[in-house]
């Protein structure tokens with residue numbers, strides 16, 4: 673089996689994809705690598721999940737190519753891909769009442785294979801990731817009996833347990849309360865500092881600006897912008913993408929911020 677390259681990268685080049693007669697992607701090109709956080713923004717239905725599924729090899733493009741560590745994705749086995757790239761899907765449910773510990777242990781499968789029982793080392797990895805994400809109290813709870821936000825954290829823990837250098841996360845902050853959202857942002861920054869590459873889709877440009885090293889915008893089937901957050905997130909682009917007015921400004925600490933412009937009602941408290 674080929675060992676994962678130290679310079680991990682995943683790239684989708686000129687990807688075209690249609691659902692029935694409806695074209696979803698029309699030449700989307702997007703790539704990321706170890707050490708960076710690439711945040712993907714796009715309106716509902718823009719094709720973010722579809723693009724992620726193509727990058728992971730769960731769907732095949734009508735045209736275009738996906739390359740992993742410089743080689744065609746199709747030249748890797750499923751297990752080889754899983755050792756390099758971990759995926760946090762959106763809104764995942766399992767019909768089986770596995771415990772949180774067992775779901776996270778599933779992340780070790782590409783390493784352990786189906787035939788070997790988890791070793792002490794696998795158990796230590798799983799427990800340390802669960803405590804890093806602050807969900808130790810859930811460890812023996814059935815996955816089917818925890819909240820949506822807690823399930824999301826369990827899936828993130830499963831992806832981390834996989835030990836892959838690249839992480840693809842589809843709206844991981846969905847359903848997380850304010851504290852968990854901020855902690856998640858910190859975890860993602862720490863992972864990138866640690867040499868992981870993270871591709872994350874989000875509906876919160878503020879989150880993207882907080883942590884991303886690059887932001888890309890998926891619009892009308894293509895990546896219409898891809899670059900440093902300060903260049904990509906502009907009031908004009910937010911208006912076109914989401915149909916809302918926002919102010920973009922630098923705060924006193926030098927960070928770029930975004931604030932919605934809300935019309936005040938006469939007499940409303942300030």
Ligand SMILES: Nc1ncnc2c1ncn2[C@@H]1O[C@H](COP(=O)(O)OP(=O)(O)OP(=O)(O)O)[C@@H](O)[C@H]1O
Nearest residue numbers: 691694696714715716717718719720721722723762
């Ligand atoms: N399983 C499916 N069968 C048919 N059409 C689908 C399927 N999944 C998605 N689509 C359609 O493909 C298009 C792209 O969907 P996709 O889920 O990739 O968008 P998205 O940007 O991830 O959206 P959201 O932000 O709402 O999650 C949409 O028009 C959607 O309705």
